[in-house]
Amino acid sequence: MTHDMHYGDDYKKLPITSTTSGEGIEVRPDVYMFTDQIVNVVFIGNPRSKEFVIVDTGMPKRAEEIIEAAYEHFGEGARAQAIILTHGHFDHVGSVIELIEEWDAPVYAHPEEFPYLTGSASYLGPDPSVEGGLVAKMSIIFPTDPIMLDDHLQPLPEDGSVPYLSDFRWLHVPGHSIGQIALYRPQDGLLLSADAFVTTRQEDLYQVITQNVEISGPPRYLTTDWEAAKESVVKLQQLDPQYVISGHGRPVEGAELKEGLDRLVADWDELALPDHGKFVDEEDQE
Secondary structure: OOOEOOOOOOOOOOOOOOOOOOOEEEEOOEEEEEEEEEEEEEEOEEEEEEEEEEEOOOOOOOOOHHHHHHHHHHOOEEEEEEEOOOOOOOOHOOHHHHHHHOOOOOEEOOHHHHHEEEEEOOOOOOOOOOOOOHHHHHHHHHOOOEEEEHHHEEEEOOOOEEEOOOEEEEOOOOOOOOOOEEEEEEEOOEEEEEEOOOOOOOOOHHHHHHHOOOOOOOOOHHHHHHHHHHHHHHHOEEEEEEEEEEOOOOEEHHHHHHHHHHHHOHHHHHHHOOOHHHHHHHHHHH
């Protein structure tokens, strides 16, 4: 066990949650989604094998709940073979250190996210001025400092393969963050979209609390490159996914997913792009 890992100085437990927090859904026999406050943690593995891979690690100070969910689903003595981080924002890496320590698991991420996972760089601060709701206004309190994962951190393979998950491929989907990835399984059309697009409107507190389904663009208050964000959503739409687990919101499948994703792409400027905000205004000035 390493003793050089640490969270950013601004990491703290946040008083925001949803009605589905603590619930688990068996999306496929080998895919289990656990909602931690307002974000999804995904466990992939056959429960009978007692081995699994974790995709993202929830909110700060929530490791106990996530570890308990793993043992309830896979059984005592089960272990994580690896942790895959779709990106390094606080709500996706919030409990990663405790999970590493619990299972001595390696962590994989896109190399462009490494500065935020190795203590080298902080994310740009959220933009609470974007329209959309109270969560956007609250975003000013969200952590942005880098965390340090020391030598547990490894780059994802350049060939698009995913360690320990031979049926999945990873895709680079920047925009919300520079090194964000999605995971896709061609055999059944299962997509883990991270925050490239989400299935509830993440800026609106009521929508976040109720987890009301609405295929939406990436969270506005933390998305820094809107041109890349649209390109990433188009890339995922072209996969024709059959089922999606996004970083936030309930799983969505079939016609509801297709229609929602097609509409998001067709009406991107209306549905996703903020009318104003520092990240939009910066792009307009270029």
